[in-house]
Each structure stands twice: as structure tokens, then as C-alpha cells.
Amino acid sequence: MTTIETDLREWVPAVRDLTIDGRLVAGEGPEIEAINPATEKVTATVRTATLQQIDQAVEAARRAFPHWAATSPSERGAAIHRLADTMEKHSERLAAAIVNEVGTPIAFAEIMQVKLGISHLRWQAEAALVDRTEHLGPWHDPVLTLSDVAYRPVGVVACITGYNYPLNLAIFKFGAALAAGCTIVLLPSPRTPLTTLWLGELFQEAEIPAGVANVVMGSADVGQHLSSHPLVDRVSFTGSDMVGAKIMEQAARGLKGVTLELGGKSPNILLPGVDAAGLAKDIHLRWARNGGQGCAALARLLVHDSLLDEFLEASNEAFTALKVGDPWDRGVNIGPMIRPDHRERVQSYIDGALGDGGEILLSLDTPVPTQGYFVNPVVIGGLPHSARAVQEEIFGPVAVLVLFSSEQEAIDLANDTAYGLAANIYTPDVEHGRALAAQLRSGTVWVNGGGNMRPDAPFGGFGKSGVGREIGEWGVREYLEVQHVQWRP
Ligand code: NAD
16 A cells, blocks of 8 residues: 555545535534444534525526526636546545545545546536537428527536445536536535535636536435425436435426436346356456445346356355455455445345345355445345345345346346346357347446446436436536527528
């Protein structure tokens, strides 16, 4: 471990205030505690926003909107690049903030949150420059008219994020919204307040104009007030499907549009003929990363009968290499659950699965550290596909293994949950995998592991995994209204 990491393992951002209208403002609502889930230590106490302070943040965003919307695309793009520069400057500390409030292992925080987040922000800065206007040409019924289709920023966007990736989930929203010419009020999860409150200061350091990007903090009542606020034009939410449904109802009262990035129960299909032994390690590392607290975790392992023995044998070896514990230890793959109640919830799924006739196929023998909310990873087999552990998002280091005997059965099983966020197909024939994607009800389909998350490709879900798309041009368009302009020449 380097000296810098030694210094940062206790470090949390100093900002405890909200950012409203370009100023840090002390919250006046109830206190919440920020807790490091790997040590159980309270790292900070934060005052949440009152509903009145939410009004002030939304009003600031509303006042700033006309000017920001009218700012030239090149100025908007430059402002977003400045923000990316600022984050780059603080990248080591941003990663530390995430390790110490989410428990994400350090290498994963560096790559998946900070590096990936900044690369998306750079892409969004360039997206601010795009002229999307379409010229429809002449129409002759009954007289000649011409038409343009223009894209206008929707207005004030409420950006509400879940706890598991506090930085990149926020960037996916505010980067796209700011590029589109919208202003924002950002509300992170009260379980991970510190990284996002610090973002408020970084917005100022990057000289984002006052009121354009506001940061608030609070629990469900604050989220409810924000998402139903009459001056908010659109709500962009990442979190559970249960809260997503509430947000849709709250936003519906004001007939606001919503973008909802929700949970998943994503399948990983191993078709006959693949090197199941060679793939085992990657497969387990993928669903277990971030402690399984990932929306697109491929936690349903659909394995062809013919591959079971070789897969389990190799998986036993892969499992012995998994390490649960201190997220600052670069050898650790699996950090803690976010809170003790979540650890209990994960454990109750494991117990419930055993009660439903499941058996533990793979597990770790090493006990978890006594401090911190850790759970050892397990793979459970022998469950009916209707079992809760197969159908519901567990959001912990728990995967289920389901056998199939024909390709059609694999597709049917893959589609047999209420979700549809991501799927992976391992196949000896890439072209065949690409063709099978058409049969999967899933917002993302990876073939043979796919690749890194692209800033120019959409992300989102079918079914209960969400509404709308984030990232890429699709993500920017969530924050643009379509306007038809017609005239007689
Ligand atoms: P959550 O649904 O518990 O909370 C998310 C946010 O909603 C929090 O900020 C919370 O304060 C706020 N909230 C709660 N009640 C509200 C209400 N009535 N109105 C408005 N806001 C309210 O989610 P979480 O546990 O923080 O995050 C984990 C979930 O997020 C998982 O289901 C995961 O799959 C999902 N997720 C999805 C994606 C994706 O891109 N699809 C990415 C990451 C996480």
C-alpha cells in the first residue's frame, strides 16, 4: 500500500453543507450519520435539508435555467470539461471518499467510479456541442410550408441516486442534463451522503454558474418533496423498483417525465461448447463485485447441463481465490454490505433459499472480519425458478445457479423475471450470440462478456428495471423536449 493510501484510509470529505445557488448552506433538517461500512465507525454527522431548503434549491435551479439554457454550446461544453478537470485533480480523494462510505474495494472505486465517471463527463461535454436540429424540408398540403425539429432543454431536473455508485450514477444524470442545457438539484442516498455533498464544492471550484447545479441531502420525505415539486420539470432516479414506482406516482401528479434506472436479476447464460472452466473465475468476480451491490450483477447463472461438473470444479478453485474484507486491501474483491439491516436482508435471502429447497453449491470457508458488515459469497443451486432468491434482487454476494438442457429453455429462463436490465451469453459463436440478443428482454446484452461501459451507448432496462435510458445520446435526449417549428417560406 502506498503512503497516500495509508493517509486516505480514514479520510472523508470535509463538506457537510448543502449547495444552494452557488453557496454552501448548512442543512437545517434532522441529522444523519455517515458510517464506514467496513469499520462500522461513524465518520461524520450531516444535517439534512428541510423541505423549505429543497424549495430554495429548486427555485435557484429555476432562476438559473433561462441563462444556462441560452449559454452557447461551447461554453456549456467548456464548463463540463472544467468539472472533469476538477474531478481529475481530486481523483485520488474521490476514490477514497467512495471506499470509506460505500466500502467499494479501492481498485474498483478508482476504475468504475472515478475513471469511468470522468470519461463519461468528457463525452457529455462534447455532447453539449451537438446541433441536433433536423430540417424536415417542404410539405405541400395544401400550401407549401417548411419545418424544423429542434431540441430544447426540459428545465429543472431532480437527480436522485442510489448508494452503490454515488459518483458515476450522479454523473450519468447531471452530465447529460447540464449538456442538454438543464439545471439540476442532486439528491444522493442518505446512506452515502459525503461524496455527493463534496461535489457541491467541486461544482463551485469548476465555476459552474450559481444555481445551475444544487446539491441537497435527506431521506424519503425530502426525495418525495423534490420529485413532486411543481418547479421540477423532470425526475431522473436510480434506485430500487419499489422507490421507482413511488417516484413515478409522485411525478405523475405534476405530469413530469421520469427516467428510472432500477434493479435487476440479470442472467449469465453458458451455452454448450464454451470453456466453462476457463470462464469460472471471471464469472464469479463479475457478480460478486462491489459486494454484489450492482444493478447489473449477473447473479443468475444459467448453465447448460453438460457444463455443470467442469464449471463447479473450476468454480471451487475460483472461490478459494475470492477475498472478503478491508476494501483498502488491493487483494480484496468483496467489501461490506452498506448497513447491518442490508446484511441481514441478504442473509435472510440465503436462509430463505435453503428453506425453499436450495443447496449451497459454492461458499467460502474463511470467516468474515468481525468488524464491518461483511457477508461471504455463496452460489445456491437446486431452486425452482419461482423461488424468491431466483426472482428477486438480493443486492449482495449471492448468486443462484440454474440448469438448462436446451437453448430455448435458457432464453425462457433468462426472460422469466420481472426485470430486464442486463444479460450475458457465453457462446462459441459470437454471431449466434448476437442473434440471440433479439430474444432477450434486456436493456443490455453482452456476448462473451461484452466490454467496458461505453459513454456513447445506452443503459437502462425492460420491465421493472426501468423507464427510459441513460448514457450516450439516449441519455442526453431524456433531458430535451422536442419542438416542431413550421413556417411558410
Ligand atoms: P433506494 O431505492 O432505496 O433509494 C434510492 C434513493 O431514493 C435514495 O436517495 C433515497 O433517499 C431516495 N428515496 C427514497 N424514498 C423516496 C421517495 N418516496 N421519493 C423520492 N426519493 C426517495 O435504492 P438504493 O438501495 O440506494 O440503491 C440500490 C438500488 O438501486 C438497487 O435496486 C439497484 O439495482 C438500483 N440501481 C440501479 C441502477 C441502474 O442503472 N439501473 C444503478 C445502480 C443502482
